[in-house]
Amino acid sequence: MRKKWLGLGLSLILAAGITGCGNNGNGSAATEAPVGSTATPSAETDGNTARGEPVQLKYWTDDRHDQEYIKELINKFNETNDNNIQVELTVLSENYAQSVDIAFSSKQAPDVLRLKSGNAAGFVKKGYLEPIDEFLTDDIKTKFSKLMLDDVNRFDGKVYSLANTGNTLRLVYNKDLFAKAGIDGPPASLQEMVDGAKKITEAGKAEGIYGFALNFKSPKSAFDRSIREILSLSGHQGLGFDLKTGQFDFAPYSQVIEYFKQMYKDGSVLPGAESLDIDPLRAQFAAGKIGMYLSFSTEPGVYKDQFPTEINWGGALAPTLDGQIKGTSEIVSAGTWLGISAQSANKEAAWKFMQYMYGDEVLKTYHEKGFGIAIVPSIVAQAKDPEIGGMESFLVGEHDSLWPVSPNVTPEGSNYADAFFKYILTDGDAKAITEDLNTRYNAALSQAVEKGEVTVTPNPGFDPTKPQGE
Structure with missing residues (x-):
């Protein structure tokens, strides 16, 4: 494994089927009952229950x-913890955020929630989450110090x-x-990518093979997994x-677009x-019909399980505008995992x-089993490489780091x-399109700042080779 760390030191995300809460369900959810307990949840607070009655926690x-x-982890916790705590796991499918909204509005919220960069800010703003500062020991603060990110896992x-x-x-x-x-x-470089695709x-072409592809059915999804890293x-x-x-x-975005346009042309x-x-x-790539595309570290798992393939494939750093690396490759969907409900009676x-x-x-085991790429420095230093073909190219290395969040x-x-x-x-x-985007996005930014929805602080000394300031 590459143990180098720069600037800080998505896990694979797959959603499917909607569920409601209580009797309001519009779909289904997979629920694992806590081991050894069928007791109803305690109404006491902060983990205090009547003698012999376990504390019931719900994790969504x-x-x-x-x-x-x-499930294995929760079963082990339920069997071995010394605090008489039993955790019930509920795996929701799609529309997770809406299900959480319903649960909080009906006072049936879980005690612990899975958080992601895409939902944490919204949950905090709605008052769903409890700050965990009072629980953080010095050891925990040291372990995660390089991964405390404003507007990701730290708010105000x-x-x-x-x-x-x-x-x-x-x-x-x-x-x-x-x-x-x-x-x-x-x-x-991008010019090499254009030439290579051609x-x-x-x-x-006679065999139906083409140099490049992206999932352009959703342009934002396509560009956010490609241009984002190039830039x-x-x-x-x-x-x-x-x-x-x-x-x-x-303007920099527009420069990359010109190369994409050339490949299309x-x-x-x-x-x-x-x-x-x-x-x-992915199915076309697995069949050997696509020369290259850009995507997340989910891909090795996809080609192991979802689209098994015999093709000889690999991963590499994204090309840059001129072939020179002047920044770091942004690690995304990072900074969050679990959070405590503000409504929990057992915080x-x-x-x-x-x-x-x-x-x-x-x-460490989560990383080694290939469920996600570890970014906690102390875990990166001790974990073995996941035994998934191709994953070695996606591991955090000297050119990877976290970036500040954009509004x-x-x-x-x-x-x-x-x-x-x-x-x-x-x-x-292209110039007019770029200027129009700048005008409309900055107008929206000004409105959001005036409403107190976002805070913007210019950083004239920002160094893209050390985006977290180290």
């Missing part, structure tokens, strides 16, 4: 890929969750198709926000990619369960991904 998650391992100075894993992003490529096209290795297409390695924040000025500036992009979702794309017991889940052995705003009109994808498919004035 929308992760399915790791549920068997989590209060900590609500701790990190476990994160998703790295890489160029995924077919080594055999590269060799067949006479390409020595993965591209370092060569692969020319060499394999961060090139020294720019990957979602169009300039951390130095505290304003949106899509060259005919190097898999036909029908405009309506391609990620799983059909101390909930913390004891969280403390168990955040133990070294649990986090999440909703502009009037189309978002940046839709606007730029339309430009790729048709034509237009």
